[in-house]
Amino acid sequence: MSIHIEGINKSFGKTQVLHDINLDLPSGQLVGLLGPSGSGKTTLLRIIAGLEHANSGRISFNGNDVTDLHARDRQVGFVFQNYALFRHMTVFENIAFGLSILPKAQRPSKKDIKQKVDQLLEMIQLSQVAQRFPAQLSGGQRQRVAFARSLAVEPRVLLLDEPFGALDAQVRKELRRWLRRLHDELHFTSVFVTHDQEEAMDVSDQVVVMSQGKVEQIGTPDAIWEEPASRFVLEFLGEVN
Numbered sequence: 001m002s003i004h005i006e007g008i009n010k011s012f013g014k015t016q017v018l019h020d021i022n023l024d025l026p027s028g029q030l031v032g033l034l035g036p037s038g039s040g041k042t043t044l045l046r047i048i049a050g051l052e053h054a055n056s057g058r059i060s061f062n063g064n065d066v067t068d069l070h071a072r073d074r075q076v077g078f079v080f081q082n083y084a085l086f087r088h089m090t091v092f093e094n095i096a097f098g099l100s101i102l103p104k105a106q107r108p109s110k111k112d113i114k115q116k117v118d119q120l121l122e123m124i125q126l127s128q129v130a131q132r133f134p135a136q137l138s139g140g141q142r143q144r145v146a147f148a149r150s151l152a153v154e155p156r157v158l159l160l161d162e163p164f165g166a167l168d169a170q171v172r173k174e175l176r177r178w179l180r181r182l183h184d185e186l187h188f189t190s191v192f193v194t195h196d197q198e199e200a201m202d203v204s205d206q207v208v209v210m211s212q213g214k215v216e217q218i219g220t221p222d223a224i225w226e227e228p229a230s231r232f233v234l235e236f237l238g239e240v241n
């Protein structure tokens with residue numbers, strides 16, 4: 001699913017936090033939204049999700065305008081930093097959750113739900129802990145369950161807000177590889193927010209560098225390393241102190 005973002009402006013009260021954002025994100029790519037805290041990354045992600053509405057501008061998925069659609073009608077999946085797993089449900093139940101609450105007409109049979117969840121558990125290599133509760137898992141395992149849960153409903157677009165933020169460096173690295181692998185196996189389009197340049201450059205097909213509510217540069221990690229578009233980008237990448 002390609003994502004087209006055109007002329008997005010967003011203010012909270014009198015403060016404008018996004019200024020004329022224009023982006024074309026091709027289908028099937030893993031895109032990193034990179035920038036310092038307060039640069040507008042989360043707000044842009046929430047607008048793509050339909051959780052927040054822009055003051056002006058349009059968003060389309062595969063050429064279809066979704067600007068006025070509610071989040072639940074955009075077929076997007078989310079993964080947030082703080083896991084947001086249901087504590088009273090097992091790993092299996094957490095992953096099955098999105099499918100089990102679908103309207104009756106769309107809801108798969110119990111057997112199909114089980115098959116789907118088992119397949120996802122295998123993919124995230126957590127079949128052995130299907131009957132455990134989130135508290136009995138490590139942080140990295142919990143986040144893998146969160147990925148699987150968001151993928152169960154086969155979203156057209158997966159949006160991740162600092163998905164590795166709360167984890168230690170080693171686990172963050174492992175999870176990056178997970179995200180990359182799941183992404184390559186399942187061919188969805190994903191956008192993830194991070195303030196960590198190494199993370200964005202390591203895992204993304206394209207990086208969008210943001211500063212003060214504007215896009216400073218968009219390009220492949222190599223292109224951005226080789227030709228930073230501005231002094232801000234250069235400094236943010238750590239080339240100059």
Ligand code: ADP
Nearest residue numbers: 012017035036037038039040041042043044193
């Ligand atoms: P980032 O994700 O890059 O840290 P955000 O999108 O969270 O940036 O925030 C961008 C700016 O918008 C910040 O100055 C933040 O304080 C402000 N902001 C974000 N959400 C709200 C809100 N709901 N109400 C008021 N201001 C907000």
